[in-house]
Amino acid sequence: MKKKQKEKKTAADTEAGMGREFNADKKIAVQAGSTRKLALFAMFTAVALIFSYMETLIPVYPAIPGIKLGLANIVTIVVLNRYGVRDTVLISFVRIILSALLFGNLTVMLYSLAGAACSIIIMWLFLKLHFFSLTGISILGGVSHNIGQLLVAAVLIENQNILSYAPVLLITGTVAGIAVGIAASFIIKSIKTL
């Protein structure tokens, strides 16, 4: 965040001080910035995808569909915190499409998209409110992901009885959210150049 502000400042300074002659230079700088962004976002997507894959490797067979750690949410939180909601939506979307194509199927993709949409909206709102720290936001993200997914599942299979999984998913979403939130805080704290 700090670095971004600094960059903006220097860019503004050059523009004001040097006039039009340096417009070409500025263009290159902008391009370098977007190349950096491209590389970073590609890395974020790759890391999120690896997290998704790692989760399929963990040999835990939950009794209820939807119980998972949500490691990919670490990336979502970092990007949401550092870059904003647009970039988060983009990276999550690409990650879900790719992971569904690689490790899942179309139905799974629908559930994931619904869950991700819910959790990004909720996390974004609460990030703006500054009421909870990242851990709280991660908990809200995990829980809203589970609830969104469950609602879509109830609609898709047209059976409201599966809503009885909600309490268990509430608990597991909270626990997973705590772990993911702490991990994301560590990453944001220790890698300043992201």
Place this chain on the structure above:
Amino acid sequence: MVKKRDLILAGAFIILGVMLTILIRLSKKPGSKVVLYINGIRTETYSLKEEGTYFIETEDGKNSFRIEDGTVRMEAADCPDQVCIHMGRIESKGETIVCLPHKVVLQIEGGTSAHYDIR
């Protein structure tokens, strides 16, 4: 990193989850038959008293389930996640086994016909 507010939020969610779980447990009633839904459409009904293994084939994949000792469990499915198999046995009214990838649901229903012996 972890504020007190976060902990309160986590605690509230966990307490709510536990309370709802207890509530659902308490409201369990014995079932008498199992209903098969495919794609949300009620397809077939089986009595819990008749033992047997049944095979289902939908456009999304294949499943087989077994009725035994008044309980139902999914025996096999050709989906990648195998969640439905790990859901184990169900026997109470309203309980479900869901195979999300195949859109197959097994649901226990109550029914008066099976409980004539209450006097």
